[in-house]
Amino acid sequence: xxxxxxxxxxxxxxxEFNAINPPxxxxxxxxxxxxxxxxxxxxxxxxxxxxxxxxxLHLGYKVRxxxxxxxxxxxxxxxxxxxxxxxxxxxxxxxxxxxxxxKYTVGFRTIMQLFNTLPPSIEPTATGHISEQIEMIKEIxxxxxxxxxxxxxxxxxxxxxxxxxxxxxxxxxxxxxxxGTRELSGQDEKKGRLDFALWIKAKPETLMKWPSPWGWxxxxxxxxxxxxxxxxxxxxxxIHGGGMDLQATHHTNEIAQSQACYHTAPVNYWMHTNMLxxxxxxxxxxxxxxxxxxxxxxxxxxxxxxGYEPMAxxxxxxQTHYRSTLDFSNEALQASEKGFARLMDAYKxxxxxxxxxTSDEDxxxxxxxxxxxxxxxxxxxxxxxxxxxxxxxxNSANDNKLNLTQADxxxxxxxxxxxxxxxxxxKEEEGNQKLQAALNQVMTMVLNLRAKAKQDKxxxxxxxxxxxxxxxxxxxxxxxxxxxxxx
RNA sequence: GGUCCUGUGGCCGAGUGGCUAGGCUGAGCUCUGCAAAAGCUCCUACAGCGGUUCGAAUCCGCUCGGGACCUCCA
Numbered sequence: 345x346x347x348x349x350x351x352x353x354x355x356x357x358x359x360e361f362n363a364i365n366p367p368x369x370x371x372x373x374x375x376x377x378x379x380x381x382x383x384x385x386x387x388x389x390x391x392x393x394x395x396x397x398x399x400x401l402h403l404g405y406k407v408r409x410x411x412x413x414x415x416x417x418x419x420x421x422x423x424x425x426x427x428x429x430x431x432x433x434x435x436x437x438x439x440x441x442x443x444x445x446x447k448y449t450v451g452f453r454t455i456m457q458l459f460n461t462l463p464p465s466i467e468p469t470a471t472g473h474i475s476e477q478i479e480m481i482k483e484i485x486x487x488x489x490x491x492x493x494x495x496x497x498x499x500x501x502x503x504x505x506x507x508x509x510x511x512x513x514x515x516x517x518x519x520x521x522x523x524g525t526r527e528l529s530g531q532d533e534k535k536g537r538l539d540f541a542l543w544i545k546a547k548p549e550t551l552m553k554w555p556s557p558w559g560w561x562x563x564x565x566x567x568x569x570x571x572x573x574x575x576x577x578x579x580x581x582x583i584h585g586g587g588m589d590l591q592a593t594h595h596t597n598e599i600a601q602s603q604a605c606y607h608t609a610p611v612n613y614w615m616h617t618n619m620l621x622x623x624x625x626x627x628x629x630x631x632x633x634x635x636x637x638x639x640x641x642x643x644x645x646x647x648x649x650x651g652y653e654p655m656a657x658x659x660x661x662x663q664t665h666y667r668s669t670l671d672f673s674n675e676a677l678q679a680s681e682k683g684f685a686r687l688m689d690a691y692k693x694x695x696x697x698x699x700x701x702t703s704d705e706d707x708x709x710x711x712x713x714x715x716x717x718x719x720x721x722x723x724x725x726x727x728x729x730x731x732x733x734x735x736x737x738x739n740s741a742n743d744n745k746l747n748l749t750q751a752d753x754x755x756x757x758x759x760x761x762x763x764x765x766x767x768x769x770x771k772e773e774e775g776n777q778k779l780q781a782a783l784n785q786v787m788t789m790v791l792n793l794r795a796k797a798k799q800d801k802x803x804x805x806x807x808x809x810x811x812x813x814x815x816x817x818x819x820x821x822x823x824x825x826x827x828x829x830x831x
Numbered sequence: 832g833g834u835c836c837u838g839u840g841g842c843c844g845a846g847u848g849g850c851u852a853g854g855c856u857g858a859g860c861u862c863u864g865c866a867a868a869a870g871c872u873c874c875u876a877c878a879g880c881g882g883u884u885c886g887a888a889u890c891c892g893c894u895c896g897g898g899a900c901c902u903c904c905a
Contacts, residue, residue: 821868821869
């Protein structure tokens with residue numbers, strides 16, 4: 345089998361993945377800023393990286409997956425004015441900043457669980473790593489690439505660029521970047537227009553603040569990821585991911601901070617996921633066009649026609665490649681919902697398939713195609729296309745239109761286990777187990793009654809039963825061997 | 832303004848220089864007491880105009896759309 349290829353933002357092409365120290369892999373993903381509910385666009389990024397994490401695990405890598413929780417700093421506008429987002433929101437809700445953090449962290453984890461994503465190996469918080477961040481800032485200053493002004497510390501981008509390439513990740517020259525930036529105002533403390541804050545001086549009213557060599561203050565947004573990834577994954581690690589919107593600023597600054605601190609490129613493979621759009625426009629907090637996952641699950645939103653199960657939503661996202669924008673619409677979501685149901689129905693059918701002496705299909709080749717799809721930069725679109733080929737085979741075998749050996753039936757089961765459940769992280773929406781069992785019994789009874797009516801040629805009654813079941817949301821399938829039902 | 836990305840059938844979405852995914856929808860057929868489900872078939876698309884090539888939706892150029900980033904956002 346060919347190796348795993350992934351698209352590296354650094355080179356802007358697909359590269360074969362080679363771990364620094366196999367079988368170990370270090371994976372860092374920029375996590376959420378927990379001052380409000382995660383919206384669906386955020387979820388897409390974390391679902392994408394969950395897929396990548398799962399596939400690496402499936403291939404046998406020992407992955408340390410670090411996803412931070414940003415619970416401090418992160419000013420609006422990278423200026424030393426006003427409170428940080430947490431304090432701001434805390435005043436609004438009349439809560440302690442850490443109450444806000446707690447509330448939205450718990451909310452975030454709940455949603456991630458509903459989407460059936462695996463928890464990261466480590467979820468470090470910015471507030472838990474203040475000293476590491478201060479140490480890193482000190483090192484950068486010692487290397488002459490940061491300067492202190494009135495209790496604030498700034499990164500000197502133009503000086504950094506004389507030894508390193510600041511615009512590496514976005515393939516841009518410093519001069520071009522400077523053109524796109526606003527002029528410094530007269531009283532600005534920064535030396536250069538592109539300079540960004542590493543440490544920000546606290547105001548008397550600032551709630552979240554820590555002592556530092558430069559006085560009381562709090563860290564700038566970018567330094568936390570550099571400090572925490574270094575602490576848990578080392579100076580240079582394998583994969584760093586995040587949304588595309590972080591590429592130009594946050595990730596560019598992360599690279600600069602690490603290089604300025606210890607003179608080494610921090611990351612081998614940078615991976616960026618694309619945005620979720622609504623009517624062609626990016627879903628974002630500031631645009632106010634975001635859905636909350638819970639609104640989507642319940643259908644409680646003006647733009648939604650109905651509610652959608654988390655797994656249907658996840659399947660909808662996985663049908664598109666992670667580097668393409670995904671446009672949200674009711675129509676597309678409903679199409680995915682039906683497709684997902686068909687995929688899962690076939691799995692049930694698979695459990696009762698009867699084996700033949702020979703096979704008419706090459707299941708081993710099909711499974712190989714699944715690996716090829718995933719090895720090609722995690723191409724879930726193609727993977728899912730292959731899975732629907734498996735669905736076709738299963739349904740045809742069930743209709744006795746083609747034959748499968750027991751070995752091939754088992755292979756089909758392994759395709760489901762490996763790719764549908766383990767890699768894509770899909771699962772059947774399970775209801776209450778007890779209720780489920782009781783429902784099964786009742787439905788068996790009702791269908792037996794209907795079968796009896798059919799036997800007696802009392803089609804009036806049998807159709808009545810069926811129509812009422814359909815009206816209640818059931819779907820009845822009649823075949824030679826009897827009737828079955830799904831919801 | 833600068834830097835990029837993108838334009839695929841009714842809808843959503845993969846994709847490779849020639850073998851032209853997949854899902855949903857619609858039509859027909861098979862099966863069936865009738866349906867449903869399932870299978871098969873069809874509606875065979877690549878913004879427009881040039882160019883390169885034996886051959887391009889896929890490479891190049893231009894034009895016209897759409898979007899992202901450059902400012903907080905996954």
